Amino acid sequence: MRDELLTARGIDKSFYGVKVLDGVDFTLHGAEIHALLGENGAGKSTLVKILTGAYRRDAGHMALVGAEVEPRSVAEAQALGIGTVYQEVNLLDNLTVAENLYLGRQPRRMGLVDHRRMRRDAAALLARYGIAADPDETLSHYSVAVRQIIAIARAVDLSGKVLFLDEPTASLDAREVQALFTVLKQLRDQGLGIVIITHFLDQVYQIADRVTVLRNGRMVGSRAIAELPRRDLVALMLGRDLAEATAHRAAGDAPLAAPDTPAAFQFTDYGKRGSIAPFDLAIRPGEVVGIAGLLGSGRTETARLMFGIDRPDSGSAMVDGLPVALTSPEAAIAQGFGMCPEERKTDGIVGDLSLRQNIVLALQARRGWACPVPRREADAIAARYIKALDIRPPDPDRPIKFLSGGNQQKAILARWLATDPRLLILDEPTRGIDIGAHAEIIALIQQLRADGMALVVISSEIEELVAYATRVIVLSDRHHIRELTGDQISAQSIVAAMALPGDLPAEGAA
Incomplete structure (x- = not known):
């Protein structure tokens, strides 16, 4: 067992009387890449902000290399050896690479910035991580991936013991992800402890040594990734016991659209690079197409693309057999679309x-x-x-x-x-509402389907989808990977499909 580098025990945190972390334990070892996972509201960001000095904990203890610490600011955490790189790289595009690397700590000579030494030190730092960047070039000249690695190099040079990365691959393509992972593995092999917050399970299994899962503000599991099958990891994140989730809908109870009903809405090879991989989807009047997947799987991205909030860069859309250009929400509304977004307040x-x-x-x-x-x-x-x-x-x-x-x-x-509307897209329609309203909205969905409306419903509540969906499309890592119909639709089969790798082709697309 590698030495414990950073430990947290019994961490509590509340905001306005609402407990968001409840007795959370976390352990990071040296020379380890550790994935921190959980759905929305699980408490990941709050825990990281406590460990990196942005928030103060209400209770609990934190130790770094065996010595108890309590960072009161991000700067104090950095001084202790704990660095952070957020999803939106916090660097200045108008400054040079060298100036960004040493911003706020420029080497000086006789009271003035020693630019020659700063360039020399920057070149050595870049060479250490294999970054092909010119210290004198402005940061805006480089890709997001290179900026991300430069931000990591700065954070490691500032701290040097622990590095937290928040969704570091969210804006990167496959080649850039591999370049980043090469640097992270190099840092791990040098003894650094690295924590990654991510929603991409494929990448977790590619890069992580251990994984910790939070759910509803509590730590529900921490395991070596080699000992944790994907299906078990998904079950931990969702709180579903697969041994108990075996109930299928009884024959004849499943809501089905008439098999000879033509599709009113057709999406073919529809996708957007960096958002959602191309998918095929046909929707008939009088059916509910459920969309299932973990946070970050591409559920909301699919809805945004269908409703014209985002523009596709591949594929075509048809309504009643005629091609349409869904280039804006106004264009979608004109075709009879409606959409209830996930974040209703914003x-x-x-x-x-x-x-x-x-x-x-x-x-x-x-x-x-x-x-x-x-x-x-x-x-x-x-x-x-x-x-x-x-x-x-x-x-x-x-x-x-x-x-x-x-x-x-x-x-x-x-x-x-x-x-x-002829097609209504609902993104998490029952999230964060009381039990009575929850039941009423479920009943409304079922009534609208019975009245002949076509619906697409995104929900993290698997039992809901099982209750009212005519089909369920399962997403993983921004790919539509599986379509379930009829007796295939059960909590067990949906969770099992969600655990599949994200690059599998969709099955049974209609």
Whole structure:
């Protein structure tokens, strides 16, 4: 067993009375690459910020090389030997490579910056990590991958014991990922302890020596990666016991679209580099296509591409057999699309507008701002959906920011139902809402499907997808890798498919 380099025991942290870390233990050994995994809200970022001095812990102990430490700032953590590189590289593009490497600690001679020594030291540092960069060239001249490695070189030179990396490969292509991994393995072999936060399981199994999984603010497992099958790792992250998740939908209970119903919406070889690999997907009226996958698998990226928020760089889309260009949300709305985003507070509601104004927002956008929805019509639409969806309080003039999460979600659904959509895309429609609203939204999805609407529903709640999906598309590492239909749809089969490598071709695409 390698020596313990960084240890944390019993770490607690609360914000405004809500506990986000509950007795978390974490151990990093020297000469180790350690993956820190977990879904949204698991507590990964909070733990890292405590260990790197950005946050103060409420309880617990932290030790570095056996000596108890309590960094009160990022700078103090760096002085102790703990460095951090975030997903968005915190360097200055207008400065040279050398100036970035030694920013804030430039070598001096007679009170002035010694540029010759700084260039010489920078060249030696770059050579140590095999970085083909000119110390005198401005940073903006280089790719994201090279900037990432330069940021790592700076952090290691500043700290030298522990390095935290937050999603270091999120913006890199396959070749750049391998170049980064070469540097990380070199640093590990020199004795550095490295912690990577990532959502890419393929990369975890390629680079990591150990993995720790957080769920709901608690540490639920820490294992050597060689001893942890992918399926077991996925089960740890989701909190699903595969031995118990064996219930299939009974024959005849599965909601199915008529097999002879033609596809109204067709996406062929549809994709965007760096976002989601090309996929094929046909959607029929009266069916719910479930999208399953771990955080970072490409679920939201698929929805954004289909709704025109992001533009594809490959493939084609068709509606009713005719080609369409979904180059913007406005173009998608014109084709009868609607979308409820995952982040309702930032991407869904307009907090200072009234409930009524939020409900008619999409209808107004479709008509154009030169043709405002008349007040009488807006009142009628708002009253109809407030009653139909039981939005509380039923006050159309109340600012929507004062409604509960569940009622805000109902209002966003009402917004799109008011446009009479043919295809409704729902991204995590039941996340963060109370049990009553949760059940009502599930019932609404089932009713809309029965009424003939086509739906695409993204959910991390696997049991929900099993309950109402006619098909389930499983994603992994930004690839559509599996399609499940009929009796194939069960919690067990979905979790098993999520554990597959992300470069497998999709099966059974329709």
